[in-house]
Amino acid sequence: MTAGDSIAPTTDSPRLRQHEGVARVRTVLQEQSAQGPLVDLGQPARTAAEAAAALDVEVGQIASSLLFEAEHDDGSRRPLLVLTSGGHRVDEIQVTGLLDLASLSRVDAETVRAITGFAIGGVAPVGLLRPVDTVVDVSLGRYDHVWASGGHPCVVLRTTYDELLRITAGQAAEVG
Numbered sequence: 001m002t003a004g005d006s007i008a009p010t011t012d013s014p015r016l017r018q019h020e021g022v023a024r025v026r027t028v029l030q031e032q033s034a035q036g037p038l039v040d041l042g043q044p045a046r047t048a049a050e051a052a053a054a055l056d057v058e059v060g061q062i063a064s065s066l067l068f069e070a071e072h073d074d075g076s077r078r079p080l081l082v083l084t085s086g087g088h089r090v091d092e093i094q095v096t097g098l099l100d101l102a103s104l105s106r107v108d109a110e111t112v113r114a115i116t117g118f119a120i121g122g123v124a125p126v127g128l129l130r131p132v133d134t135v136v137d138v139s140l141g142r143y144d145h146v147w148a149s150g151g152h153p154c155v156v157l158r159t160t161y162d163e164l165l166r167i168t169a170g171q172a173a174e175v176g
Contacts, residue, residue: 021118021151024127029157032126032167036145036158044153046121048086051156055147062086063140063148063164065123067112068095070133071103079115080104081132083125083148083164085139088176095135098173124151125168134170136161141172 026038045051048062055061063083068090070080080099082090096104109120117129125134125148140146141161148164150157165172 019152019155021122021124021127022155023151024117025124025151025155025157026127028126028167034157034159034163034167036160036163038150039156039158041154041156044121045156046153051147052086055156057145057147058087058143060085060087060139061143061146063125063137063146063159065116065125065149066090067107067115067123067132068092068104069107069111070099070101071105073100073102075102079107079132081116081123081125081128081134081168082137082175083134083140083168083170084137084175088137088139090175095173095175098175099135099171118149118151119153122149122151122153122155124149124157125164125170127151134168135173135175136165136168136170137175138172139174139176140164 041054045054048064051062052059066082068080071077092104147156
């Protein structure tokens with residue numbers, strides 16, 4: 001997507017009706033009585049900056065989904081989804097300390113897809129293939145509405161910070 005590209009976001013499109021990942025997200029949103037719509041941007045928005053430009057919102061309103069492997073003090077390893085404001089980078093050392101972890105490391109694209117069922121650029125905060133501990137950046141709380149991936153690089157979900165915490169069973173934390 002380049003500056004000046006014209007898009008026509010819509011809440012009704014074949015992608016929203018038929019894509020398997022989007023369907024998983026929609027099911028969870030309905031089960032959780034989430035209020036915000038899923039919106040098809042018309043073209044991929046694989047970065048927070050692209051999504052913000054497409055929606056004409058601040059980049060900080062975009063909830064970027066980043067998957068890590070968290071090693072706990074007992075040696076166990078579990079995935080950790082960090083939903084961070086698009087205006088921040090995750091401070092791995094800070095998150096490691098906040099969650100009392102032994103270590104935290106990003107996972108590769110293949111692992112992201114295996115755990116979440118989504119490709120990088122389309123990782124939704126809900127509808128994952130298996131339960132994943134989730135941390136939600138407190139910076140997202142500054143906004144009336146935030147936007148997260150809807151399970152496809154062209155699809156986003158409008159929600160609120162409080163709703164995002166609720167539907168993900170996430171833990172609020174300062175991550176950046």
